[in-house]
Amino acid sequence: MNPLKLLVIGGVAAGASFAARARRLDENAEITMIERGNDVSFANCGLPYHVGGEITDRNVLAVQTPASLKAMLNVNARTRCEAIRIDRQNKKVLVRDLPTGREEWLSYDKLMLSPGAAPRVPAIEGVDNPRIHVLRNLSDMDRIIADTAAGMEAVVVGAGFIGLEMAEQLHRKGLKVKIVQKGPHVLPQVDGRMAVPLERALASHGIELFTNDEVVRFEKGDASLVCHLASGKTLPADVVILSIGIEPESTLAREAGLKLGKRGHIVVNEFMQTSDPDIYAAGDAVETTDRVFGKPVAIALGGPANRQGRVAADHLFLGDKARPYPGSLGTAIVRVFDVAAGSTGWTENRLKASGLPYAVTTVNDVHHASYYPGAQMVTLTILWDPETGRLLGAEAVGVAGIDKRLDVLATAITARMTIDDICHLELAYAPPFGSAKDVINIAGFAACNQRDGLVDVTTGLPSDPSVQVIDVRGKPVAQASPVPGSVNIPVPSLRDNLDKIDRNRPVVTVCALGKNSYFASRILRQNGFNVTSLAGGLTALIEKP
């Protein structure tokens, strides 16, 4: 039998994983990988960190080279080689060697499409200025490094994951950084409350943020350029980073007549086969299944891409033993200076936009035993189905332990756990690592209390002046940062001061973190008051920087 000919288009996460797994499963296959860029299998998530010098050695980002792929995997990798056309009938691909312009047909038995996604570039005046960059690969990174220096003015357009990382790293390199963000807050995926600590971190490092604004044109200056914003503001810039999202690279697939999704992603089945069973696709260019609701979704992340490549290779070689790709959850995290924030599953914004029913619970608690030095606050929001209690998503922000909570909740969501289930997750507890009741348990308790009618919660201070706001914090704190219009009755003296509260008017209890206000609401409710507790506490409401 002739060896199987595998052709891989795009040699980064999904393509490289596919090739590696294919080789482990078939020592005889002829595996050829073509990559349009200069590099294969590089660490794309690490690129911002080399710009700022946090990763000092560029070589560590080039995880594999054509030479190492040949040596380790006997894979023939060709960089600077672009796929031009797929001839599905004859199972061959026209490729062009970019340095020479020479074209040739490469035949395949099975084809893997892993072209990835390209940074979106807005069609606005002046966007072709060479001082305007995107960041996709090592070559982009090299150009950004060459074009930036301490003291320069940088404007980052878009405050998603890449934009935030780039802002931090350019600041680290000594540039003066401004961020322009179309929406009302950074990290548009998460709720505005969760973004506050990130914006504080940016502000404390002197990074200026322009929200609810966007660049409408770039004006070429003598030594720099000027970003004209929709608001009329103008920001001078020596360098601009565009990080406003990505587009799947699916032109090749479209021209080959493969089925695409609504937003142009390549449609695949659970084994990553496209509408042509001899052509697999994986990575940022494909549409896969949302693990929460089972709907089509496109999630551009390194983890899914790698595992999709593996699933495709398994399907090709493992027969009955191959297992389907179960879909993507969208677990993501970003660090901005000392603050981390992220989400898993469906975020509140996405649920809100979808119109699906959901309940939300926000709690604050420390990341390890409060009595052990260094405890840091974790703010955790869980989203759940009000009917069944099933977890739909989570968002978290804080200085420590954020990745752990997201990972546990990603696992819980995958397992279709409910708010009752997470009450009883038994997580590792020793003082340096956790608490007897982890913030995840606490979130479960709080959600069950809501579901069971033990507490009514609100996420904002009442605007209706007839509502009494009872601040149950200790006197010193309450006096230092008073809540306008509130009456201060600390929890320990509440039972003795019920006569200070009007039984005929609704009450909102407030405290710093949402715990004591809940305690107080239980006392008041059982004494006949109409009471609501401020969930998440006053910290979540603190004015933006």
Next chain:
Amino acid sequence: MNPLKLLVIGGVAAGASFAARARRLDENAEITMIERGNDVSFANCGLPYHVGGEITDRNVLAVQTPASLKAMLNVNARTRCEAIRIDRQNKKVLVRDLPTGREEWLSYDKLMLSPGAAPRVPAIEGVDNPRIHVLRNLSDMDRIIADTAAGMEAVVVGAGFIGLEMAEQLHRKGLKVKIVQKGPHVLPQVDGRMAVPLERALASHGIELFTNDEVVRFEKGDASLVCHLASGKTLPADVVILSIGIEPESTLAREAGLKLGKRGHIVVNEFMQTSDPDIYAAGDAVETTDRVFGKPVAIALGGPANRQGRVAADHLFLGDKARPYPGSLGTAIVRVFDVAAGSTGWTENRLKASGLPYAVTTVNDVHHASYYPGAQMVTLTILWDPETGRLLGAEAVGVAGIDKRLDVLATAITARMTIDDICHLELAYAPPFGSAKDVINIAGFAACNQRDGLVDVTTGLPSDPSVQVIDVRGKPVAQASPVPGSVNIPVPSLRDNLDKIDRNRPVVTVCALGKNSYFASRILRQNGFNVTSLAGGLTALIEKP
């Protein structure tokens, strides 16, 4: 209706949680808590850290006091008050005020037994020496602090969680510390391989370890004492800490005729009711259900104790809305200097002893992206059902990210996930936090490879000289730390050197971490060799310090 009278015996984790939750659910109940010790609701897991001065302020360990319980919860807490006898017929408890000796009967409608567990003290000669301590409460801690000083000789008997923490903290205080451990390695819960990094950490701090040995008698000296070991060795000591396990405090329950388990723990149903439905029990003294196999189990941990107390209160007040306690998993972690180790679910030792069928997979990988500075190795073992692939337990050791992996796997085990499921957990990945393929995914991949017959693994070097050991590490490493009797053929040159391996003799491939040996085994197997890969790599086999 008269207010419900609740009496709580034992005011630490389970009892305090019960009282707090009961108060939130019933503002009118009369809640009395009696505690034999000097303190209620203290942070028992924090005690070792104050001995070493890592927690500087003793006050933070006294989470609640009778005064704060009164103020916050309207609970009447009486310390130095011991329960002598339960009169179930008349629903009252005889209690003794320890300072005065005065006895009185306290009546109850519902009783909570949360007496905890007492440190085990071996019945050997000289054990009553005042220099010999156990550590259960703040008073014990105060005595240890008073009796220890820099330069003293300390012997810690028992190298479980408390023993290891105490050894580290006494070292931190400047004592010369020795540990005596009955079994072959520290942290007897986990497999010997996982204990190696802990033992290295102890050795690197000059803490001497005496394994496979035990104290048979204590001899009183003039200014100190001498520990006589079974081996004949003698260890002088200014202070001794006994940390050889605990015994449930179930005498009161036994004398009241409540049902006890085989090992003397109080038997409860899923709502924490004892055999007398008016008496609940929770915490270290009870026997609950193992979440893996559903068998009776006694697990003395703070998390379960707290949640059990809550479940009991819910059962009492929430009617239909009360949810059962789902059982305990036994998730535990310990830090020894910079190394953390722990387990969740069933450990390999426990499975081995039970005779139940299981498969084991050990992998090593970094705790976050290898290209990002500070990546640390995680050694992870998963135990799984060879028939169904269901996860049964996990053990992990390393310098960073151990708690996270245990927590994710605790969640996965609770959800009855399989090795296939953990391949596709989508965990948070950004360079400072994780990897595109987390070590948990890698463990899933490796386990599936075993199950699917892609690799045969071994955990030790072959003793049979006819087996060829092929060391596939790079030449410099292989030459620096050679494997006796091996042939060094690095993976990249393996395909070109197959003729150097005898096809008629079995082959074991070895490398540092177990990854390249797997890669090599795939190449060799597909070329017709009878090959086994050393799982976990050579690091797991390195000689003990």
